[in-house]
Each structure stands twice: as structure tokens, then as C-alpha cells.
Amino acid sequence: MTTIYLSSTDLKINSVSIEFPISINTLKKCLDDNYRTIKGKSNTVFTWDELGLLGYSKNGELIESLSLELEPETYDFSSKNKFSGKCYFNDQEITNYYKTHKEERVALFKGDDSGALALNDICAWFNVDEEETIKTIEISTYKPYVRWQGIPDDKYSIKPLEEEEITFVDFGFKLSIIEELMYMKGLLEPKFDIYEFADWYRDRKIDIDEEGYEPIAEVVQYFKDLPIPKRLATKITDIYQDGGNDIYMNLSPFSGGGEDDWDMETAVDAKQFPNLKKATLCYAKDCVYDEFEKMGIEAESL
Template identity: 75%
Template sequence: AIEVSAHKPYVRGEGIPADKYTIKPIDEEEIEFADFGFKLSIIEELMYIKGLLKPKFDLYEFADWYKDREIDIDEEGYDPIDEVIQYFKKLPIPKRLAPEITEIYQDGGNDIYMNLSPFSGGAVEFWDIECSDDIKHFPNLKKATLCYAKEHICDELIILGVDAEWI
């Protein structure tokens, strides 16, 4: 058998829209989070589970897109990558999406954590929920399954009317 193919050399970042991961201000009210770990749990639900927050962040694509320096995921992926942390910290979450949150489910294999630190093995405290203040933004939050939270958070969520448990 003879196979004929054309090889197009890979060009870093080619095919990724130039503004795909550029954070743009939104023309609506946004949620002001007190706790980064809580925000990450909300991003998991809105971006990866419900598909309501776009673009869907992909670490490997982001590393190809990012121009300020070369991000070596194989080398850096054992700890959270600073540029990725900054992306999620700056990412605006519209208030209109808050009613969509009825549950949060934390697991070491969640897409959000795999995009922050794909080789960490899940045993890290970088993204623990440290305070429950942000629950005030999510009136429909009724269930929380936790693995990245300080010990008091589960009890606080229960007191606030959320069916909360440890994974």
C-alpha cells in the first residue's frame, strides 16, 4: 500500500484565535468572590459541567496561545501554573449565572483542577475553600461535596442550609 499525505509543520498557537483567552470586561454585574477556592468550584460547574462560561479553558491550548513566555506543562504541571491562576482569578463571573448553581462537587479529577495543575495528584491545598462568605451569591446552592476545603467549611455550609459532605 502507498500512502500519500501532506505534512504541515506545527506552528505554536496557530489556529487559536488571538483573543481566545484574553479576559474582557463584561457589560453586566459580576460576582465579587471573597474566596478563590470557592470561585474555582463555581467555575467547574459553570464552565465544565454546564457549559455556560466560555471559552472552556484548556491548559494545553492556553500554553500554546500564551505569548509572554513558553509554558512547559511537563515541567511546571506539578504545581499550579501562575499564569493559569491569574487567568481564573481575573475571570469575571456574571451575577446572572448565580441561580444556575445548585450543587458543587469537588474531586481531584475535576477539570478545573486538572487545568490548574495536571500532575499534582490532587493532594494539594492551593485551592481549598477557606471561608463560606461566597455562598450569599448562590441562593439555589443546596448540595456540596467537598475535598478541597478547610475543616470548618462543611459545618458552616450545613448551618447555612446546604447539604454538605466530605468526599
């Protein structure tokens, strides 16, 4: 029977200490040579049907990960039997440890809901279905997931302008201007993306799936703090509010916001936009329409 131990000191298969990547010859000694080989476009899979175990290799010689098939799939490389051995993590049966130590699970990639158990540079990732049945355990080198990796450190940092900026009285009005300059005309950068911002933000994990039904506080603050150059004021000829505007979908992805969140309470900021001729509104107090009209700006409800 195959016995695998993951401990704070090493990884052992049948009492033999191993390190990734593992040569196929080493696994022959740890396991047996009763395996078949399936070569694909991107990797080679070594399948031990009797043991219920798979080995994945990029070059066909060194194995980067081992898969314990608790519920085998039906692919040509899938094992014909379930994993028949024992696997231990910190001296406890690994599936029980996984179920009773949820706080120790770590994500290995974006959207990893099942997570992995990690010890030093080795991890065991769990493939779990909707019914919480563990289908596969994949053992490999542990590479911590850094959600902001690849995003410039300062991408969403608010930087002071070295030129005159517009001062806004009304936040709802400012959001309409950002919609035009950032999303419609591409004159404000970076183009804000809530999903990228959530990955970039380091003070806490922003869970969009959970929080996206209401305005997300850090995003609201970002747009409140975002400076807009005064030289761009002449680029605005009209504003158009709609619940599906990009600005609202980035503030509250699953709702588009509501009147209390984005209502324009005054049109006084319009005085700073000399070419503004028309405002189509859906988030505005009644008095705002009159204020626009008095300034010679056509205002209508969506």
C-alpha cells in the same frame, strides 16, 4: 561522493545551487539517474540506494524535501545503504555542528524535541532516537513553527463584562463554581484547555511536561481574573469537589492540586447562590462545613 553544502547564501549539491521544490531532472544532473520510484497514496519517493538518499514529492515531479539516511529503515522505499556522502552546515560537518550548537536548534512542529538547523529559507531537521543517535537528516524549505497559529488571538484574553459580575472572597470556592458552570454545564466560555492555553500564551513558553506537577502561575491568574456573570448564580444547585475535576486538572495536570492550593477557607460566597443546596468537599477547611450547614446547605466530605 555526494557533497551537500548549506550556507547563508544557498544550498548546493555537488557544487550545483538548487532551490526547493527541485525537479527530478535537476537531481539527475546533481546526483545520477540510478534511482527507483515508489508511489504512495500521498506522495512519491525517489530512492538513491547507492547514495543513501531519498527525495519526497507530492506530485511525482517536484521534490519538496531530501532525506539523508544515516540509519536506513526497512520500508520498501528505504535506501539499501547509508548516506555515503558529506554534508556541511556553515562550513562545518553537519552532525558535529548539530551536537555542538544546541542553542541554534529550532522546533518545526509541536513536540519536536530534536529540532532543526535553519539558514534563511532552508533547514535540516534531525530524526534522533532515545539514545541520541541521528538516524535521518531531512533538508527542506524552512517554515517557522508558530505554536499559537490557528488559535484566535483573543481566545484567552480576559474581557470585562458589560453586566453585573460575582465578586468572590474565596478562590477555592470560585474554582468549584467554575467547574460547574464551565465544565459541567457549558455556560462559561471558552472552555479552558491548558494545552491550548500553553500554545496561545506568548509571554513565555509554558512547558507543561516540566511544570504540570505544580499549579502553573499564569493559569491560576487566569482563573482569578475570570469574571463570572451574576445572572449565572441561580444555575448552581450543588458543588462537587474531586481531585479529578477538570478545573484542577487544568490548573495542575499531573497532580490535581493539593489542599494548600485549592482549599476553600470560607463558605461566605455561598450567600450569592440562592439555589445551592449541597456541597461535596475534599478541599475545604473544617470551619467551612459548619458555615454551609448554618446557611441550610448540606455539606459532606468526599
